Amino acid sequence: KNEVEQSPQNLTAQEGEFITINCSYSVGISALHWLQQHPGGGIVSLFMLSSGKKKHGRLIATINIQEKHSSLHITASHPRDSAVYICAVRSIQGAQKLVFGQGTRLTINP
Amino acid sequence: NAGVTQTPKFQVLKTGQSMTLQCAQDMNHEYMSWYRQDPGMGLRLIHYSVGAGITDQGEVPNGYNVSRSTTEDFPLRLLSAAPSQTSVYFCASKPGGLSYEQYFGPGTRLTVT
Numbered sequence: 001k002n003e004v005e006q007s008p009q010n011l012t013a014q015e016g017e018f019i020t021i022n023c024s025y026s027v028g029i030s031a032l033h034w035l036q037q038h039p040g041g042g043i044v045s046l047f048m049l050s051s052g053k054k055k056h057g058r059l060i061a062t063i064n065i066q067e068k069h070s071s072l073h074i075t076a077s078h079p080r081d082s083a084v085y086i087c088a089v090r091s092i093q094g095a096q097k098l099v100f101g102q103g104t105r106l107t108i109n110p
Numbered sequence: 111n112a113g114v115t116q117t118p119k120f121q122v123l124k125t126g127q128s129m130t131l132q133c134a135q136d137m138n139h140e141y142m143s144w145y146r147q148d149p150g151m152g153l154r155l156i157h158y159s160v161g162a163g164i165t166d167q168g169e170v171p172n173g174y175n176v177s178r179s180t181t182e183d184f185p186l187r188l189l190s191a192a193p194s195q196t197s198v199y200f201c202a203s204k205p206g207g208l209s210y211e212q213y214f215g216p217g218t219r220l221t222v223t
Contacts, residue, residue: 004152033211043200043214086152097143097168098212100152 003027006087006101014109019074021104023087026068033098034061034072035086043086046072077108111136116201116215123191123222131186131218133201139213140206142184146170146197147217153200159184160206191222 004025013019023032034046047054047061049070054061058077063070074081087101117132135142143158155168159178173195175187184203188195201215 002152035214041198041217041219043217045211045213048211088153097155097158098153100145100154102150102152 002101003091003099004087004089004101006085006104008104009102010105010107012107012109013077015078017077017108019077019081019106019108021072021085021087021106023070023072023101024068025070025087025089025099027089027099028092029065029068029089030092031090032063032070033088033090034070035088037084037086037103039083046085074106079108079110082107113137114201114203114213114215116199116218118218119216121218121220123188123220125191125193125222127191129188129191131188131199131201131220133184133186133215134182135184135201135203135213136182137203137205137213138181139203140181142178142201142203143168143212144174144176144184144186145200145202146195147200148197156186156199188220191220193222196220196222 007022031050033048037043049063058075060073084103084105086103088098114135140161144156145153147153154170156174157176159165162181165176199218202212204210204212
């Protein structure tokens with residue numbers, strides 16, 4: 001079993017829909033990251049969080065440390081949100097290293 | 111700041127050839143790492159460095175060498191390319207410490223025939 005599991009693996013939605021991507025992990029962590037990878041391939045960091053909730057524009061990330069679970073929400077989704085969203089955790093044992101989920105491929109149709 | 115740069119963007123090698131993927135960052139980050147990304151799998155750590163002169167193996171180090179002679183540069187060497195090394199390679203950097211976000215390079219798409 002992977003240390004970081006994302007669901008769903010693929011998600012297709014219509015423009016304007018509320019999107020939720022989930023991430024579950026099995027190790028103790030110091031931080032959890034949400035990353036975005038566009039079709040061109042580049043990876044950018046969206047959020048880094050260790051507790052609670054963070055919001056940037058239409059993106060919201062939450063984490064529940066006790067349940068070892070995080071969600072990434074997109075409100076009022078737009079075709080430009082189409083990308084692969086990756087969850088990664090920095091485990092307490094692994095110090096600097098990140099462990100990545102397999103990613104969720106999101107497609108927003110106009 | 112250019113951030114994290116990688117060269118080349120694309121490369122085709124024949125089995126057995128060697129090459130070096132270049133990675134540089136201008137943010138004075140202590141920590142640098144190399145990942146490979148394969149279809150259906152998450153990014154996997156190949157090698158990492160916590161500072162100049164210090165490197166260590168990640169999850170999938172076989173067939174790759176690294177060195178870190180300066181803070182800025184972290185090249186990845188393929189000693190004798192194999193088709194199993196066909197992948198997209200990402201270099202990343204971050205400041206030292208546990209809580210900083212990681213910055214990724216644009217990636218190198220490598221095909222080994």
